Amino acid sequence: MDIAFIWATFLRLIAALQVTLSVWALSVFFGAFIAAGVTWMRVGGIRPLEWFARAYIFVFRGAPLLIQLFIVYYGLSSFPAVRASIFWPFLRDAFNCATLSCALCTAAYQSEIFRGALAGVPNGQIEAARACGMSKSLLFRRIIFPIALRQALPAYSTEVISMVKATALVSLVTLWDVMSVALKIRNDTLVTYTPLLIAGAIYFVVNYMIARAFIFIEQWLSPHLRARSA
């Protein structure tokens, strides 16, 4: 295996990282908003909304992302009504479909993480805040949200990292992400392992940096756990 091939492969894969990161960042970002809405419906106490949220999580967490992506991109476009609708300019584009599918899927997981974090807020803290006479919104802003956010972080970072890897499926809809470029180089040259190993290393470095970032945020949000400076 010559260095020139490894270097050329590396450069092509790094160039494709932009697509991987774009799909990932946008789907995690929009997924968080959808998840916040779903969580609100799930725990808000209004029955029909709760059922809707349960159904949403059931479907998008239950079915493989690959199938969801296939249905959003190839499935919807097979209906002439969809192609005539105002959504078609959006759905026609592979990048939009990939981002939408990933966002809808991660939202289901994220909302379950949010729900778990909310449920984990100690009741004593809430009661204490109430005893001080905090209003509902102040209680949420000052007590529930900060504690839940901190509790959600470890699980949330795992979900965010797993989304980086989930974007490897978007080659299905003709996007040139890191994985699809690696597979193309593999098919073109019949070099079996090198492109995959380089792609794996790139994913590893990206995920390591994300994990480090979350550790940093976690420490920043947990001043009470840090060693006091003398």
Added chain:
Amino acid sequence: MTSRSVFGAALACSLLVLAGAASAKDWKTVVIGMEGAYEPYNLTDPSGKIVGFEPDVAMDVCARMKVECKIIAQDWDGMIPGLEAGKFDVIMDGMSITDDRKKQIDFSVPYADVPAALATAKTSPLAKLAGAGKLINFDKDKAAGAATIKALREAMKGKTIGVQVSTTHATFAGDHLKDVATIKEYKTTDERDLDLKSGRIDAVLDDQTEIVAMLAKDDAKDFTQFGPMLTGGDFGVGVGMGLRKTDADLTAKFDKAIKAAFADGSIKKYSLKWFKIDTTP
């Protein structure tokens, strides 16, 4: 000389002998790996047997070489590792012979070369492209080839064309249409055809036989083949058997047998049976 280096030398000698024995292997049985899902090159019939153009060619040339051939199914992604691990000795899977691939494995002489063809919607302006049905060989007629590419570039300006990833069609589109048209590469032809029908892509470029098979389906009645058929140039010399670089003797045997099978018209017979056209390179 220490005892260790004596042992090392002895080991090296015995390895050399072994290696020598391996390269002069007396081929009695040869195992051939195919996908079993690449119609009409190879497909799996309802009973689970792999049939098609390539099994017919394989059995024919193996009989000529007086070796017993066994066909086993192997998914495309594991084809090269399977060959290198010795799971099988030959790959036959509609694999185009390219210079890049020759760095990794050896190829036999080509046993088929299917011209490329284009398809589009009947209502598309592309459908009126000149030279319909004419066969253009980029190697044999350079002037006609250049004129064809010029006309195709003109027609495809601003359009989107769909090809299967890592095919000679993708190479051709990348070399000649990239700057005027959008090229979308699909993992499978099924997915690409879905996008042709939904209007995401304006045209597809594929084997002529593949285009004919696609257009024969019920839901493709609004689509048609257009423009000339293309061969030579980026489309290469055709598809060949892939073998390990260490088995040059076996490659030579297959080359001889394939040439003999062409000479007496056998392979042409199989190609007419499975492709409905003569795919002799």
